[in-house]
Amino acid sequence: MKAMRFGVWLKVLVLVFSGWASAAQAAVIGTAEHLQATPTPAEVAQLRESVEQQLVRLGVTNEDALARVAALSRDELQLLAEKIDELPAGGIAATLGVVFIVLLILELVGITDIFTAI
Amino acid sequence: MLLAVLASCTGREIAFPEPPATQLAAVPFYPQDAYQCGPAALATVLGWSGSDVDLDALVSSAYLPGRQGSLQPEIIAAARRAGRIPYPIPAAPASIGAELAAGHPVLVLQNLGLRSSPRWHYAVVVGYDPVAGTFILRSGTERARREDVQRFMASWQRADYWGLVVLPPGDLPASQQAAEPLVRALADTEAFLPVQDALNTWERFLTQWPDEPDVLFGSANARRHSDNPASAAALFRRLLARDADHLAARNNLADLLLSQGCGQGAQRVMADIEAAAVPAHLKHVIADTQSAISRHTQQHDSDAGQCSDW
Numbered sequence: 001m002k003a004m005r006f007g008v009w010l011k012v013l014v015l016v017f018s019g020w021a022s023a024a025q026a027a028v029i030g031t032a033e034h035l036q037a038t039p040t041p042a043e044v045a046q047l048r049e050s051v052e053q054q055l056v057r058l059g060v061t062n063e064d065a066l067a068r069v070a071a072l073s074r075d076e077l078q079l080l081a082e083k084i085d086e087l088p089a090g091g092i093a094a095t096l097g098v099v100f101i102v103l104l105i106l107e108l109v110g111i112t113d114i115f116t117a118i
Numbered sequence: 119m120l121l122a123v124l125a126s127c128t129g130r131e132i133a134f135p136e137p138p139a140t141q142l143a144a145v146p147f148y149p150q151d152a153y154q155c156g157p158a159a160l161a162t163v164l165g166w167s168g169s170d171v172d173l174d175a176l177v178s179s180a181y182l183p184g185r186q187g188s189l190q191p192e193i194i195a196a197a198r199r200a201g202r203i204p205y206p207i208p209a210a211p212a213s214i215g216a217e218l219a220a221g222h223p224v225l226v227l228q229n230l231g232l233r234s235s236p237r238w239h240y241a242v243v244v245g246y247d248p249v250a251g252t253f254i255l256r257s258g259t260e261r262a263r264r265e266d267v268q269r270f271m272a273s274w275q276r277a278d279y280w281g282l283v284v285l286p287p288g289d290l291p292a293s294q295q296a297a298e299p300l301v302r303a304l305a306d307t308e309a310f311l312p313v314q315d316a317l318n319t320w321e322r323f324l325t326q327w328p329d330e331p332d333v334l335f336g337s338a339n340a341r342r343h344s345d346n347p348a349s350a351a352a353l354f355r356r357l358l359a360r361d362a363d364h365l366a367a368r369n370n371l372a373d374l375l376l377s378q379g380c381g382q383g384a385q386r387v388m389a390d391i392e393a394a395a396v397p398a399h400l401k402h403v404i405a406d407t408q409s410a411i412s413r414h415t416q417q418h419d420s421d422a423g424q425c426s427d428w
Contacts, residue, residue, distance in 0.1 A: 027373050027406040029366040031336040032305040037399055058184025068179060071195035073306040080191055088277065090227055090240040091153030091187025092258065106232070113269040114230040114237055 036074050047077040054084045132271040137215030141245040141254065142166075145223045147261045148173060155258060156180050156188025157196070159240040162256050163225050163284040164200050176200070187238060190227060190280060198307045202284045203319065205291045205303050209279035211271060213293040214243055214253075220292035222283045223256075229276035236276070243281075287315040288322055297327045305336060317344045331357060335367055347374055351428050365391065365400055369407050376407075380425035381414035 048069040055065040069077065079087070092114075106112045146165040150158035157176035165171045179196035180188040197204035207213040207224065217224045224243045231237035241263070245254030252264040265273075274281075283291050294300060301323065308316045320337040327333045338353035354371035357364055368387050375384040388408060396404055 027403055027410060028339075028342075028370050029400065029403055030305075031308065031332075031339050033399075034335060034366045035302055035305050035332060037397065040399065040402070055182070058182050060182065061178075064178050067199070068192060068195060071179075071199045071310065072191060076191035076195065080189070084189070085185075087189045087191075088227060088229070088236065088238040089182060089185035089187030089189055090156050090159075090193075090238040091185070092155055092230065092237055092239040110269065111272075112231060113265060113273055 032073065044074060044077070047074065047081055048072075050081045051077050051084070054080065058084065131268055132211055132275060134211030134271070135215055136248060137218045137246040139246060139248050140218040140221075141247075142218070142221060142223050145242065145244045145256060146171075147256050149259045149261075153186045154181055154188075155240045156193050159225050159242050159256070160193055160196055160200075160284075162242045163223055163282075164197065164202060166223055167202055167284050168286050169200055169202055169284075171200075188240065193225070193240070194282065197282070197284050198310045201310055201312070201315070202287075203303050203307045203311070204282050204284055205294065206299060207281045207283060207291060207293045211275075211279065213279070213281060214274075215246070216293035217283055217291065218243065218246055222285060222289075222292060224281045224283055226274055226281040227277040228270075228273040230273055233276055238277070287311075288318050290322065290326075297323065297330045297333060301330075301332050301336060308340070313344045316340055329360065331361060331364065334360075335364070335370075338367070339370065342370070342374055347378060348428070350374060363395075365396060365404065369400070369404055372407050372411065375425070375428055376410055376414055378425065378428065379418075379422040380428055381411060381418055382421045383425050383428055384411045385415060 051069050051072070052062075052065045055068060056062060060068065072080065104115070107115050144166065146162060148158045148161040148165070148171070154177055157173060157180050160176050160180065161171045161173050164176075176196055179199055180192045182188060182192065194204045194206075207217060214224050214226075226241055226243055228239045228241060229236045230239050239257070241255045241257035243253055243255050244262075246252075247254060247264070250264065251267050253267060253270045255263045255265060255270075257263040283293075285291070290300065304316070304319055304323070311319075317340045320333070320340040323330075323333045324337045334353055334357040338350045338357065341347075341350035341353060351371060351374055354367050354374070357367045358371070361367075368391070372384040372387040375381075375387065384407075388404075388411060391404065391408075393401075
């Protein structure tokens with residue numbers, strides 16, 4: 001717990017010094033912040049930490065997870081923090097068993113469009 | 119009996135303005151691996167936009183092994199990291215036709231299954247054939263997959279008409295007339311763009327929406343960031359002439375003036391700001407600016423000569 005809090009505050013420092021405010025000065029309000037009435041850097045750091053942990057849980061390396069959260073807007077971070085297991089994951093997995101039969105029928109009737117040969 | 123019930127479920131046709139006959143042959147093809155249609159689709163539009171494509175990097179940016187696919191916010195983030203602005207298109211049937219008419223391929227999410235049993239897939243729409251009644255897509259392992267218009271629309275409708283365009287720097291989406299979503303897309307991408315690309319896009323927005331407060335604010339910030347303080351100050355003043363209470367603009371103009379040695383000018387800009395009127399998320403920044411101004415004016419009796427021009 002202490003280690004996690006330290007990690008969060010370290011990232012706050014990184015955020016502040018890495019130009020979160022979109023210009024070199026810490027006393028400037030960046031455009032993205034202005035548009036979203038962004039919470040404090042500490043809140044964003046916490047969101048990033050949370051999403052990072054979820055990404056790692058879902059098989060992303062620590063290094064990649066860090067880079068991925070840095071490119072997400074505050075709203076996107078919020079969405080992932082809440083719904084990472086439910087959001088559509090585009091990938092078109094294979095279909096099996098009963099579901100296959102149902103989908104085959106639907107394909108023949110013209111409702112779905114999964115199978116390329118039909 | 120079952121087939122009759124199913125047939126009645128095909129439902130209404132989706133109406134939309136017919137796109138022009140299009141075949142964007144210059145759009146490259148990146149066949150997908152396994153569950154990686156997201157990175158492949160993104161590679162396709164990035165390559166078309168003139169960006170160098172590193173497919174492995176896109177997979178590391180967007181593929182989520184535990185979900186066997188890629189999530190929409192991460193597709194967007196991956197485009198940013200590749201140095202392009204991902205512009206969402208309006209969630210409506212007419213959007214694809216508008217983009218195709220402008221020669222822009224469209225990255226879409228489709229649900230190739232049912233709402234109750236979804237099969238999510240990313241593909242890129244690169245054409246429309248009015249004679250055959252099909253859209254043409256770069257999809258999966260097919261360079262020119264043809265999908266019946268209504269089937270495609272139904273699959274796209276089940277994905278809530280989600281799509282994006284990724285364009286060469288300076289180009290704008292054809293389907294989006296409102297400033298706000300474009301401004302938001304740029305603001306969220308800026309940190310990953312070369313300074314000049316960001317500035318050029320802001321200037322393009324400014325030409326199109328010269329009185330829009332968020333465009334003025336974003337452009338002023340971009341000019342300052344690209345070392346054009348005088349023209350940045352001019353835009354902040356233009357914005358404040360329309361909206362004297364725009365606290366973020368006052369703050370940033372004051373900070374700019376201070377950086378140019380114009381402490382008294384900065385003080386005038388920040389004068390009469392009531393603490394109670396400052397929203398919570400701005401309190402810290404505004405206090406910092408006010409402190410910096412106090413420190414400066416304590417040390418300097420008057421402003422530098424050129425400050426009267428600002």
